[in-house]
Amino acid sequence: MLRLLLINTGSNVLLMVVKMALTFIMTPILIHNLGNYDYGLWEMVAAVLGYMGMLDLGIKPAISRFAAKYKAEEDQLNLQTVFASTLVFMAAIGFLIALALAGWGVLFSGAMAPEGEDPLKYTLFLLILAGQMLIVFPGYVAESYLEGFQRYNIKNNITIVNSLIGAVLFIAFVAPDNALLLLAAVNAVGLSVKFLIYGFLLTRASFGRIVFNLALFNGRKLRELMAFGFKSFVQGVATRMENATDTLVIGSFLGPAAVPFYSIPQNLVRYIQTLGWTLSHAFMPLFSDLAARSENDKIQGIYLVASKIVVGLVMAMGIGAAIVGTPFLALWIGTEYTEQSDIILLLLVSFTVLPLINPFSSRYLTAIGKHGIFARLMPISAVVNLGLSLLLVQYYGVVGVAVASLLPSLVLQPVLLVYSCRQLEVPVATYLRESLLPNVLPLLLMGAVTAWMRWGVGINSYLLLVITVLLAIVVFCLSFWCLSFNPQERSFVLERSPLRRST
Template sequence: MRNKNNSFAHSIGWNLAGAGIPLAFAFFAVPSLLAGYGNERFGLLTIIWALIGYFSIFDFGIGRALTKLVSDRLGRKNTEDLHDVTKTALFTMGFLGVVACVLLTATAPLLASALKLDDSLRTESIVSLRILAIGIPFVILSAGLIGLLEARADFHAINKIRLLMGMLNFGAPLLMLTWTHSLVPATVALACARAVTTAMYFRISTRNGALDVSSGHFNRRNLKELLGFGSWITLSNLISPLMAQLDKVVIGSVVALHLLPFYAIPGDLVNRLSFVPIALVGVFFPAFAAHWSAGEPEKLASLYKDAAIVMFAVVYPIALGIYALAPEGLSIWINEQFSHQSTPLLHWLCAGLIINSAARIPHALLQAAGRPSITAKLHLIELPIYAVALWQLLLHFGIIGAAIAWTGRMALDYLLLSACSALAIPGSRRSSAIMIIAVAAGIALMVAIALLPSLWMKFALSLSIGLTGIALAAPIVFRLRHND
């Protein structure tokens, strides 16, 4: 009998649980955190969470590069310098983590001043940011160890720890509220949680043979290879958050700040749902890299087709359900006036979610084929186009223009990525063309279902299509195995 832990279904299930369960926990924890810490301290806590994520770019893309290079070597069964690559990557990431720690420690007073907090919170904010700085090296090292484990398809181990860290991210500050309303103990708890989970990743990596502390040496040639791949990832990671936040900034300056919640709330909902396509593509990426390095174009093209089908079959029903039931759902969740304003925006954003999810497959394929420069250059091209389109659409259509601009950028990104992947990997052309047609047809169907007069009919059709999606995706993910 084949080990179920080696199946894509098992890996995808753990990826979804590792991201989805903490998100559900956050839904219930955030109101208590807001009530306990108050608006200003909770605002500072959200900035601390954001900084933890943002400073992870200091890994210079080496975590993703490590997944790629280890997958390459395992795919070619050429593992002579595997421990050299690993040691070089982790040593470099540790050094970069220390640099990031020193930088945040030094700039903490400036950041605290920029936040315009009350004077009574200034010292507390500086101390909290400096404590956070101590945890940054662990965040960056964790990214490297996760990359190492992903290359070996050990998603079960990764997500057991990721789930724990996700729960602690909200649970630790909540627990500290039983003693004090100060953020300092909460930040200490978050930093300690990062250190503990990094130690857990390290222990698993050494136990399963992914990391051998007694073997391997720092190698400049390997460092050049890691940075050559990772630097393009870093460029993409710098541009993507800028494009992700640009719409909110421009809405506040071009339209009116009081209208921002009508866009930000549905936008945040759609953004949080991105954990689903991220969980899916995280499993396929190392497999893409292994097949590419092993010189198996037919298997790579077949896996690309399977990945595209699974992505569409899983994400489309979610987007369809939200699109079709948006007016009623927003009325129940917020109120009828909010629903009237935000439903058209949510409709555009749901279409963008489908397109963006589909685009993650050619994006991963290009990176797995050692072409991260293409994805980074596309982001550079898209940024000015998106900025101009956003500005003009906001001026002419108001806040719905921001949703149109965002979805338009997703469509441009998807078409460019599909074209580039088809040129780089000819075997993917047919699948890419079919998926573009499927996405367009799916969006048209989504619009048609939303126009139905009966709520129950919309619900029944959405549910039926969702069950069809599960029936389509399940045989594929249960059939696929790592290292096949």
């Protein structure tokens, strides 16, 4: 079990690193060939498609859960029934979305085109996306089965290869006059091929021989899955509103050309969030197992120590991004994108890191069936976020949207911290003392060194940027080891070190 968790977590981290590398390589190429308008439009359409993706009504995590359950029970009939029932549902949703995109492209694409430009390009763009939906939505069922079967490594390896091939093809054939359509086509074909491979793998004996049989469609089973997934759906809607609405608000009020000045720093900061989610993902089944055994003391110990480590890592990344983010953007895509980047990065880092000061709350509360609080509170936070964004963008532009994202989180996250500590039966003061306070001095030392490199030495080349990052890593890791870990924790790590075992 532990080995499988480590393999899956390592695979998730590897995928995140590859995506970061591709973002670093591809973003300047995209901006150069698409221009600010089409790049901003691509980000806005991606946000719209993200909202459309929620029309699955939270059924994807339900599929994963029931696939895992029935596989453990060796219940082949229910595995096939869930597959058939959800595939019909998801195919129908994909068809409706494809129809809407096709209608938008044929009838209203002129509204997307800049003044004086032929709308045909945007019609073809939306038709390509419509075709993509016909494959992608039913493909989510196969992807969810692979996750339920704990085959993250297979899924992630396919995604990595697919992403690399797509990037190479785009770079090889891109030009400013074909960039938007080529990007849409490469993305659509890549996703479609990936999901078709997922479906093919499920038909193999080693993956359970899961095949579609319309006769096994069961409306009652589908309703059961939808009922289970409703809380995830509500939480997903709220999360999507908080993370994807900003680009739509900016594009609607300031125009698509203003979107990159927000979305590029946002995409940079989002990897901090991804790291937190990736590192905490494998703990949910562990907490569930320990809770079933009533080993609450062990849960508390793991929760506090693991939180200390994850909080230290994500906050270190956040401080680093806030300090060196602007020099990095200047070297990466040009100084024209750094006019307000310091304040935007600071606000976005704060918004991203704040939920991660308690990184295991969602995993633990889900494991014990107490995650309904997210479905109750997060929609309120998301609506407030949207209302503030609509108001502040008119007065403060892009910076106003970033402020609007942060303000509701300042109220929500302390409430979630108190609630999760109550369920964990650990006083909030104990959590703060054992999981947050030990990180303060290492983070201050790392932040001081990083700030000195930026404002004392100056970061005007990639070499100095790399030196700054490496220096920050060394300072943080040494001070974290010496100051954050207590003697028992250091002994625990050393006793299980591969170097110790090999000697």
